Amino acid sequence: MSSLNSYIDHFKKIYVAGEVRHLRRLETALERLRHLPVIYVDDKGEIPGEDMNSHTLFISGSKGETVGHCPASRGHLCCNYITADLYLGCILNCSYCIMKSYLNFSPITIYLDTEATIKRIIEIAENNKDRTIRVGTGEVGDSLLLDPVFRLSEDFIRALSPFTNIFLELKTKTHFVDHLLGLENKGNTVIGFSLNPEKLISRYEGIASTLAERIQAAWKIVEHGYLVSFHFDPLFLIGDWQNQYAQTISSLKDIPQDRIAWISLGTMRYTKELKQEMGNQDFLLEEFIPCRDGKYRYLQKTRSGVYRYILKQIRKRWKSPIPVYLCMESQAVWKNVFGRLPHEITELSAIFKEAQVFACASDQGRTT
Amino acid sequence: MDYLPIDKLRSFARSFDLFTGSKPIKNELLELKFLPPLPIAGNELVWGFNLLCSATKAGYGRLQVVRISKKPLIELLRIAIILEDRAGSFSWEEMEKIYHLLVKNGCNELFSSLSPLLLGHEDSRLFARVKQFSSLKTQLKVLVDEKLIDLKTALHCNNWQAALIEDIGVLLRSGEKPLSFSRRRIILNQLLEVSVKQGIPEEKILTLVRNTLNSADPLKTAQALRFPELTAMEERFIELKGKLLAGTAIKLTPPSFFEGENFNISFSFNSKKALEKKINYLKTFAEKTDEFFELLY
Numbered sequence: 038m039s040s041l042n043s044y045i046d047h048f049k050k051i052y053v054a055g056e057v058r059h060l061r062r063l064e065t066a067l068e069r070l071r072h073l074p075v076i077y078v079d080d081k082g083e084i085p086g087e088d089m090n091s092h093t094l095f096i097s098g099s100k101g102e103t104v105g106h107c108p109a110s111r112g113h114l115c116c117n118y119i120t121a122d123l124y125l126g127c128i129l130n131c132s133y134c135i136m137k138s139y140l141n142f143s144p145i146t147i148y149l150d151t152e153a154t155i156k157r158i159i160e161i162a163e164n165n166k167d168r169t170i171r172v173g174t175g176e177v178g179d180s181l182l183l184d185p186v187f188r189l190s191e192d193f194i195r196a197l198s199p200f201t202n203i204f205l206e207l208k209t210k211t212h213f214v215d216h217l218l219g220l221e222n223k224g225n226t227v228i229g230f231s232l233n234p235e236k237l238i239s240r241y242e243g244i245a246s247t248l249a250e251r252i253q254a255a256w257k258i259v260e261h262g263y264l265v266s267f268h269f270d271p272l273f274l275i276g277d278w279q280n281q282y283a284q285t286i287s288s289l290k291d292i293p294q295d296r297i298a299w300i301s302l303g304t305m306r307y308t309k310e311l312k313q314e315m316g317n318q319d320f321l322l323e324e325f326i327p328c329r330d331g332k333y334r335y336l337q338k339t340r341s342g343v344y345r346y347i348l349k350q351i352r353k354r355w356k357s358p359i360p361v362y363l364c365m366e367s368q369a370v371w372k373n374v375f376g377r378l379p380h381e382i383t384e385l386s387a388i389f390k391e392a393q394v395f396a397c398a399s400d401q402g403r404t405t
Numbered sequence: 406m407d408y409l410p411i412d413k414l415r416s417f418a419r420s421f422d423l424f425t426g427s428k429p430i431k432n433e434l435l436e437l438k439f440l441p442p443l444p445i446a447g448n449e450l451v452w453g454f455n456l457l458c459s460a461t462k463a464g465y466g467r468l469q470v471v472r473i474s475k476k477p478l479i480e481l482l483r484i485a486i487i488l489e490d491r492a493g494s495f496s497w498e499e500m501e502k503i504y505h506l507l508v509k510n511g512c513n514e515l516f517s518s519l520s521p522l523l524l525g526h527e528d529s530r531l532f533a534r535v536k537q538f539s540s541l542k543t544q545l546k547v548l549v550d551e552k553l554i555d556l557k558t559a560l561h562c563n564n565w566q567a568a569l570i571e572d573i574g575v576l577l578r579s580g581e582k583p584l585s586f587s588r589r590r591i592i593l594n595q596l597l598e599v600s601v602k603q604g605i606p607e608e609k610i611l612t613l614v615r616n617t618l619n620s621a622d623p624l625k626t627a628q629a630l631r632f633p634e635l636t637a638m639e640e641r642f643i644e645l646k647g648k649l650l651a652g653t654a655i656k657l658t659p660p661s662f663f664e665g666e667n668f669n670i671s672f673s674f675n676s677k678k679a680l681e682k683k684i685n686y687l688k689t690f691a692e693k694t695d696e697f698f699e700l701l702y
Binding site: 338 | 633
């Protein structure tokens with residue numbers, strides 16, 4: 038069983054940037070991490086080379102733009118997801134994690150001042166009142182892994198809950214939800230659980246929580262009035278994958294469909310750089326081919342078959358249509374799986390309607 | 406500068422005797438006695454072991470030396486490598502010797518700093534790579550140094566029996582069709598992955614490699630083994646195309662790797678009649694396209 042303490046023990050040192058020294062929540066967080074030495078610096082550049090790794094926590098302010106578009110892939114359909122960076126980097130050590138290819142020499146960074154990020158999301162929501170804004174904090178780190186210590190998600194939930202067009206998604210491979218249960222107003226907050234069969238979790242998902250722990254956490258969350266989402270991503274075609282995934286979906290059986298905000302599917306994919314970092318993983322022995330965005334994926338025919346199979350299992354489990362979408366997939370695959378493109382699918386059209394994110398602000402890109 | 410008797414120089418410590426690929430000393434220079442002075446640090450010859458050997462054979466009684474005041478090992482090593490003047494052509498074996506010398510003296514972290522002198526460019530991973538080379542079986546080291554196999558592939562083969570590696574070495578050296586280093590690397594990697602995926606026992610790996618290298622197109626053979634589904638799709642496409650479009654001079658191309666939704670058709674014509682003929686072919690073809698689209702579904 039994975040515990041927060043075992044994750045915290047991973048860290049050896051904390052660096053704190055000057056701009057967040059005055060924040061009250063710093064004191065609280067450091068109290069929870071009191072066994073670790075704390076060094077105050079003016080900026081990240083002062084962290085010595087030997088501490089530029091995932092055993093170091095860097096608590097900082099959010100310099101630059103922390104809100105952006107999910108980096109959609111060329112030639113693949115985008116689901117118009119908006120990302121907000123709170124936690125940068127991860128210690129779960131999943132074999133397939135894309136961050137392996139670009140965050141190897143970085144400390145785990147926490148953007149402790151949430152105000153500007155929240156303000157920016159509200160600004161986007163107000164400028165897109167007729168659209169659903171899906172915003173997630175799990176793009177460059179696990180949303181909940183360190184959240185029981187830093188409690189950043191609470192600020193977002195409280196501030197964004199009054200906005201009916203905002204769906205805030207906190208995506209995780211942990212079961213650390215207890216600190217969120219007591220919050221009064223949840224709005225459209227969605228706690229997203231990345232799922233894989235237990236056999237694959239223990240093989241490829243490092244020190245992440247077990248499937249049972251995640252499902253139990255999903256239950257807790259639902260019972261306390263939150264929405265949940267499930268992400269079968271990456272899907273692996275290994276061994277008796279059909280049975281494995283069917284059982285995993287089956288284990289979610291009693292979660293009421295009206296509490297499931299969406300389910301996403303994505304097959305294993307990787308860049309050349311990531312392949313270098315992944316080493317000799319057995320799943321790499323399958324047939325992967327280069328796609329238009331430079332990423333390697335299973336053959337289109339194979340992927341289409343996998344998605345159709347998983348979709349069938351989902352439809353078997355929950356009768357009414359839960360929004361199910363494909364992550365970073367091509368138009369051809371969408372048509373193969375659904376017979377239609379996302380904007381033509383009733384339950385997905387709201388999700389896939391693009392929000393004007395940058396047109397309403399002076400800054401045109403993200404620098405974080 | 407000073408002179409020292411050859412015998413004395415030959416008795417000096419040889420911890421810097423690292424280079425097996427040193428440039429030979431030209432006979433003319435030996436005859437003219439135009440030899441560079443040998444750097445010595447205390448009783449240690451820093452560079453010039455092949456020069457010393459050649460001079461001994463040529464009957465020299467003494468050689469000119471230049472004494473270097475006490476310097477750290479890494480500095481002496483730097484001098485030796487500079488004097489070798491072979492950036493980019495040091496063998497793995499030589500780099501391994503340098504690696505061992507540094508490890509023995511507790512300064513291995515400085516190894517990568519030598520990369521510009523050894524390789525001709527910076528390489529922060531040189532230490533790691535030489536360390537990997539050092540972990541290889543002797544038979545694989547030979548293949549890597551001969552550029553018959555790349556380091557990464559060699560690492561994957563390191564659990565193989567020495568006899569199998571030697572047999573594969575023989576096969577690679579005697580290949581009837583010359584293969585470039587990169588083609589050989591791709592082929593071997595693909596075969597290695599096939600053997601791991603299919604759990605092919607070691608005694609059958611040699612046959613797999615032999616059959617592939619002796620096939621008409623080794624790269625294509627290896628790819629077909631590594632990507633059986635893709636190969637089957639390509640073969641199916643060719644079969645269908647042959648059945649429906651043979652003799653029509655209409656070119657049909659599938660999307661690259663069967664990834665996408667569009668097939669491409671092209672043809673040329675030089676008269677209305679020729680165009681009408683093509684259109685008729687296409688009409689017949691259009692009625693039977695389902696099997697093509699199945700390749701993408």
